[in-house]
Each structure stands twice: as C-alpha cells, then as structure tokens.
Amino acid sequence: MKREFVTGKLSECPSYNYDVIIIGMGAAGLYAALSIDKSCNVAILNKYSEEESNSINAQGGIATVRLSDDCLENHIRDTLKAGAGLCNEEAVNVLVSESNAEIERLIEIGVPFDTENGRLCLSREGAHSHDRILHCGGDATGYHLTVTLLKEVKKRENIKIFNNLMLCDIITDDKGNAAAISVIDKNNEFLIYAQNIIIATGGIGHLYRNSTNSVCCTGDGIAAAIRAGANIDNMEFVQFHPTALIHPDLSMKFFLISEALRGEGAILLNRKGERFMLKVHPLAELAPRDIVSRAIISEMKQNDLPCVYLDISFKGRDFLKKRFPKIYEECMKRGIDIAFNWIPVIPVQHYFMGGITTDLWGRTNINGLYACGECSCTGVHGANRLASNSLLECLVFGRRCALNINGRQTVKAGKLNLPSKNKTKNIYDWQTYRSTIKDLMTKQGGIVRNKEGLKQAEEEISLYEKNLSACRLNSAAEIETLNMASVSVKILQGALNREQSVGAHFRKD
Numbered sequence: 001m002k003r004e005f006v007t008g009k010l011s012e013c014p015s016y017n018y019d020v021i022i023i024g025m026g027a028a029g030l031y032a033a034l035s036i037d038k039s040c041n042v043a044i045l046n047k048y049s050e051e052e053s054n055s056i057n058a059q060g061g062i063a064t065v066r067l068s069d070d071c072l073e074n075h076i077r078d079t080l081k082a083g084a085g086l087c088n089e090e091a092v093n094v095l096v097s098e099s100n101a102e103i104e105r106l107i108e109i110g111v112p113f114d115t116e117n118g119r120l121c122l123s124r125e126g127a128h129s130h131d132r133i134l135h136c137g138g139d140a141t142g143y144h145l146t147v148t149l150l151k152e153v154k155k156r157e158n159i160k161i162f163n164n165l166m167l168c169d170i171i172t173d174d175k176g177n178a179a180a181i182s183v184i185d186k187n188n189e190f191l192i193y194a195q196n197i198i199i200a201t202g203g204i205g206h207l208y209r210n211s212t213n214s215v216c217c218t219g220d221g222i223a224a225a226i227r228a229g230a231n232i233d234n235m236e237f238v239q240f241h242p243t244a245l246i247h248p249d250l251s252m253k254f255f256l257i258s259e260a261l262r263g264e265g266a267i268l269l270n271r272k273g274e275r276f277m278l279k280v281h282p283l284a285e286l287a288p289r290d291i292v293s294r295a296i297i298s299e300m301k302q303n304d305l306p307c308v309y310l311d312i313s314f315k316g317r318d319f320l321k322k323r324f325p326k327i328y329e330e331c332m333k334r335g336i337d338i339a340f341n342w343i344p345v346i347p348v349q350h351y352f353m354g355g356i357t358t359d360l361w362g363r364t365n366i367n368g369l370y371a372c373g374e375c376s377c378t379g380v381h382g383a384n385r386l387a388s389n390s391l392l393e394c395l396v397f398g399r400r401c402a403l404n405i406n407g408r409q410t411v412k413a414g415k416l417n418l419p420s421k422n423k424t425k426n427i428y429d430w431q432t433y434r435s436t437i438k439d440l441m442t443k444q445g446g447i448v449r450n451k452e453g454l455k456q457a458e459e460e461i462s463l464y465e466k467n468l469s470a471c472r473l474n475s476a477a478e479i480e481t482l483n484m485a486s487v488s489v490k491i492l493q494g495a496l497n498r499e500q501s502v503g504a505h506f507r508k509d
C-alpha cells in the first residue's frame, strides 16, 4: 500500500488518542459529532478554518416532505428519477423517511428555518414535483445551519476542535482495521489514534477550473481512503450547476445563482432575449441540471457567447431582497441589479455524486472507517443528485455513522502499519501539475466527454500521480496536488468505462 508522508518517520511524530476522529467540519462532520455519545472523546478537524466548507455556502435549502398534498413516495420517486435508474433504492428510502426527524432535531437546536404566519416556508427546485425545500435567511440556509451546528459542537466538552489541520493518510493496523490518521499542521506532522474514523471531507470542486465549491474541496478524504484500501463508486458522476455568476473577480470560487430562482420563475435567455429552454425540455428551466447545463453550453457554442442570462427582474425589488438577500447583494456588489438587469451565468462544477462506498450506516469496507456527506457514495444520488438532497444526506447518514459507532464494540488495535522508508526524491513542478489537472479535467472530464479526450487526460494525469507518489511531499499544497491527481484519474477511468450517457455523465461519442 502506497502512502505519502512529509517526514517519512511517523513513529517519531507527536501523537494524540481519541475514541472517534471526524475529518471535516461541514454539515456531515458537525452533525455526526453531535450524534456521538457524550461519553466518547471526539476529535474533529478542518483543513483551513471554520468558515471554509461547502456547507456554509449552501443557499437553496433542505428537501423534506411537510405539506399534506405531498408524500414520502413523491420525494422518493423524484429522487430515483433524477438518479436515472442508478440510485440505491434502500438508501433513498432511508434518506426520505428519516428526513422529518432530522428537521425536527434541527429546529430543536435552533436552526432558524424561514416561516410565514407560524408555518415553515417551502419552496420548489428543479426536478422536484412539489414544494418541499426548507430554507433559512432566504438563501443563506448553509450559513445558518453550519453556525448553529458549530455553536452546539462548541458546547460539548467531549469534542475537541482542531482548526487548520490537514488529513494526510488513514493508517490501518496489521489486521486491516482503521487505527489512526496522519495529519499536517503547517509543516509539522502528527498522528491521531482512534478506532473509529469518520471521513467527512466534502467534494472535489477544485479538480476543475470553474467550480462553486470551497477551496477546501480537493478530494483529500477520498484519495486517502483509496490509499488505505477503501472501495469507491460512481466516480464518473460529477454534477455541473447551470447557473453560476460570471464576473472577472470570481475566478477561484464561482458564486452560485441558486436553482431556487428558477423555482420562483426565473427564465434563461440568450443574448437576443430568446427563451431557449422551451425547445429543449418540457420542464424548461426546471429540467434536471445536466440537461440545462448542456443546453447552455450548446447555446453558448452555437452563438459564440461567453455566457447566457437569467432574468428574474419581473419579480420586483421587495420580493427579491427578502427572498434572495445574499444573491441580491452579491450581484449588486458587482453592478448587477437583479431587479432590473439580466444576470450573466455559465455552468460550472458543483457537486460530486461518487465517492467512498458505504453501506446504510456509513461503513466502508475497512473496519472502523466511516464516510458521510459529499465524499461518500451511499447510493442516494445515483447518476445525478436531486437539488437540496445533499444537505439532507449529510444529516441522515452523518447521524447514522454516529449511531453505529455508539453501538460498536471496539477491539484492541493490532500493530500499526507505519512506513519504514524515507522518500528523498525532490518534488516535481507541482504547481504546473495542479494547473494542468484543472485544465484537463475541465476540458476532457467536464460536461461533455468523449473517449479520446478522456484517454488522453487519464494517461497524462496518471503520470503526474506516479511522479508525485515517488516524491517526498513537503507541504499541504503538494499533498493536495497528489490527491487531486489520484481522484481525477478515478473520475476519468469511470467515465471511460461507462460508454453510455446517463444522468450527469454525457459521452458525445
């Protein structure tokens, strides 16, 4: 088994001991931490800071069935349909049937869902047949959710938070059980021992040039799990969001223009003001995301346009300021008055359906190793995610990981498989590798794919992975680059192997 370490002498590193380690402080990691028995010592870590996650940026909301004209079967049907026949139906049943209990728990700890006349407000998003999206602060659901969960976590004496500490590797013992992780803090390396390890490291957005994702999303947890021998699944399924704001100051992280705008009636227009989605799909702007994304790309290509436009100006200023305060403000900051102007948008990478394979309790094939949230593949999303099902997945399966750990008998750890050899070879030009990975993934592993392009990208990035693996990696950025290469290769291989288009995976050939 290959592993990358900064010093190569892990046995000499300082170490800590916990009952449970949770890697990631987004919705999945935080909710799992809150559901762990208070008698367990828990370490929870993030790579950069408490403000850097996809969860904190989530806008639209959380899907759940609340109204009497809707029912669990409808939500299940919509989820299966979006997943294009590749969902795990059992996992979808769990997701939907446990949704309301999780929402009640969130209300109990103070998550401020929007209400009107004392009743929860529900909106609709693409491919949902009913109004069932709960939101907070209009379009600031992720912020309110994360801040509330974090406040609760900080009250718990059994949970220790480590900020700015990066997971490098997951270490198993000689019996194959999860036993420890190695982490890097600036340039020092540590070991943290625990027999229960939850990976909740989020998505992979920064494998691509354009993404809505937080900069922390470089697929680290997935890459570390692969190195430790965990199974992965559905790697070819990457979701592109059709509408991200295009503006010169948004090159690192694109600002999302939530699907909820289209749910409220926003329409997509080309430069001539033509509503092109009408001829593409019966649901027009509310068609599944992959269909809208491809239609936009085709419209841009055909007419040589840098973007298309979203128009919601007809809703009026008062409504827009109240319902979409964050989007209103972010656009206004850039000189776009959404009550008056069309919003220039392009499709960008947004969500990852694939990841570390888990069962219904978040368990991987490695004893003691769990995964939840966007880095996991529970099977609920199949080939494409239904909008606002992902925060729900973080809650339902984050809690399920914790419940399983609470009831688990741990056995004494075996001897650790620590590496014995130092790697001395100097690092290649990792900045160039990193930049080329993003270019290749955007061009060949993006919205529209073909065999030749996938193969070329796979061969080139495999070479980077091999070169980086042979080197001593000295910094978090270098380890991230190796992780980006490893996960990219798996996405490209998945896309090559799946020759037919399905869901978010589209092969032009």
Ligand SMILES: Cc1cc2nc3c(=O)[nH]c(=O)nc-3n(C[C@H](O)[C@H](O)[C@H](O)COP(=O)(O)OP(=O)(O)OC[C@H]3O[C@@H](n4cnc5c(N)ncnc54)[C@H](O)[C@@H]3O)c2cc1C
Residues within 6 Å of the ligand: 023, 024, 025, 026, 027, 028, 029, 045, 046, 047, 048, 049, 052, 053, 054, 055, 056, 057, 058, 059, 060, 061, 062, 063, 141, 142, 165, 166, 167, 168, 200, 201, 202, 203, 212, 213, 214, 216, 217, 218, 220, 221, 256, 350, 351, 372, 373, 374, 375, 387, 388, 389, 390, 391, 392, 394
């Ligand atoms: C702009 C935007 C809007 C969205 N809107 C919605 C929505 O309205 N509804 C919905 O359901 N979904 C939405 N999504 C998707 C949803 O937000 C994510 O799928 C979900 O928040 C993922 O949560 P998570 O806990 O798995 O990961 P994240 O919230 O991304 O958290 C990942 C954590 O892992 C840590 N981490 C990563 N690598 C390492 C490492 N090597 N070492 C240590 N820590 C590490 C990070 O620091 C971070 O704390 C949106 C996504 C985006 C980007």
